[in-house]
């Protein structure tokens with residue numbers, strides 16, 4: 084099969100395109116013929132060495148979608164021919180979705196509703212589940228005010244929509260341009276704040292009657308740590324899934340007086356119950372046609388290097404998907 088791989092960490096030039104053996108589904112596994120593979124920031128960070136080389140050869144990417152072509156022992160043969168989307172394709176496993184085929188545990192291939200395209204299916208494992216868990220964790224957001232930082236990003240765009248679907252009372256977001264503001268407002272945000280040209284804390288306080296928001300869905304906890312006592316209402320929670328810096332400096336006094344909390348998480352490590360809850364909610368909304376997907380570009384598998392460079396440079400607004 085055609086596939087992408089790397090045998091050492093480095094810039095995108097370490098990505099090779101060529102032939103690798105087509106895998107066979109083992110016990111409890113399915114073999115998926117991939118239509119699409121989603122590229123996420125985590126993929127270039129891993130390639131650059133954030134996880135070292137956990138295996139001698141790695142085919143990148145955890146997200147993807149396609150059709151089950153064969154099943155291993157113990158898996159219902161009725162699944163052959165089923166359209167599926169994939170989670171954790173390359174988490175603690177060497178061979179991810181940047182290939183024509185992947186063999187992986189049957190539970191990691193989730194039925195893809197008929198009305199959901201394969202390109203959308205390649206955005207669910209990381210962007211959609213991250214957004215959803217950030218909102219569902221610690222009691223959810225029904226009736227609450229929510230601040231989604233980076234509401235035009237891959238995760239942020241889903242988070243704005245899901246906050247609305249989960250009954251948030253008010254959704255604020257931060258963006259860096261008019262086009263990104265329009266993208267986030269179109270997804271359901273009530274107010275878009277330009278974090279490069281405006282005082283975010285001031286605008287959030289003004290928009291919430293001086294209270295701050297009940298929940299933050301945050302992609303830059305390092306940048307926002309000091310501001311949390313202003314941004315969050317008393318007892319508010321920051322669901323921190325990203326950081327632009329390796330460390331975050333919190334201000335202890337104001338944080339304890341305010342009683343705020345930070346929930347760090349990584350989507351790869353959701354437990355079975357958390358993942359099932361998020362997938363259940365997502366599946367219902369997908370079947371009802373309630374989710375917008377922002378596919379910024381589709382690129383042939385062979386052009387994976389350019390795709391990694393584009394995601395690393397933040398060149399696109401939305402998700403970048405490879406055609407497998």
Ligand SMILES: NC(=O)c1ccc[n+]([C@@H]2O[C@H](COP(=O)([O-])OP(=O)(O)OC[C@H]3O[C@@H](n4cnc5c(N)ncnc54)[C@H](OP(=O)(O)O)[C@@H]3O)[C@@H](O)[C@H]2O)c1
Nearest residue numbers: 124125213233235236237238257259303324325348349350
């Ligand atoms: N913990 C997890 O499980 C998990 C899961 C998914 C992603 N992540 C991490 O979360 C981050 C975002 O991922 P993504 O796929 O959504 O990336 P993305 O599509 O590149 O979106 C990031 C967006 O955030 C904006 N941004 C960057 N810094 C910002 C800040 N301080 N305030 C407001 N907006 C900011 C960027 O645009 P401008 O530069 O124009 O503002 C861009 O629109 C990455 O670091 C990724 O590694 C973590």
